[in-house]
Amino acid sequence: MTADVFGALASPVRREITSLLLDGPRPVNDLAAHFAMSRPSVSEHLRVLREAGLVSERRHGRQRVYRLEPAPLRELSEWLLPYERFWREKLSNLRELLDEEDL
Amino acid sequence: MTADVFGALASPVRREITSLLLDGPRPVNDLAAHFAMSRPSVSEHLRVLREAGLVSERRHGRQRVYRLEPAPLRELSEWLLPYERFWREKLSNLRELLDEEDL
């Protein structure tokens, strides 16, 4: 299914890119300006994000504008659901314990 | 902050381990039985999970029982929040567009 969202988000650089794209689509140079690394390296990170479906590319003149694609993040959110149930249970167990203490 | 939850979850093996621990704490041998790889390798994956705070270990006789710790997953969930807002906006924009089409 999800080509590898977790792998794509494992890099701090790529998480920073997705964060930048929250404010709207941006061309590569614009993104690369935020990093200390070379522009081709940023291009490679963009490829990883693209293969995971996290960004899409549109050509506009000679620039390629990247935009954030939310679908894989929604899958991540769904992946988290059982774990959310898990920590809610833990919380309610804790609450019961505290209630007993109060008696 | 979060030592590296994303890095820890980048491995399918480690995601499988966290999934197994949803059903409750388990000793290493029990976890290792679910994988084709050697037990020491599973131990190493457990170390990565432990360093990310995703699991904790308690000694019980000669076994070490690992349990899931929800805190880092909660941080992941919080990390997702701005992106959830992002895709909700996209959806409502789409809805407005469809409403205009209907006129």
Place this chain on the structure above:
DNA sequence: TTGACACGTAGGAATCCTCCTACGTATCGT
């Protein structure tokens, strides 16, 4: 048409990751 610009890709070095087997340590049963 020509030069500058925006970008991707190739190839390679350095580093990290993931697996293995061998081994060391603590605990249990006898």
Place this chain on the structure above:
DNA sequence: ACGATACGTAGGAGGATTCCTACGTGTCAA
């Protein structure tokens, strides 16, 4: 006390990741 069990760690091989510079392609402006 002794062998078996449950586990972690050391050391290392093989492959993947991440960065670089050099280069190729398409587009714009003059």
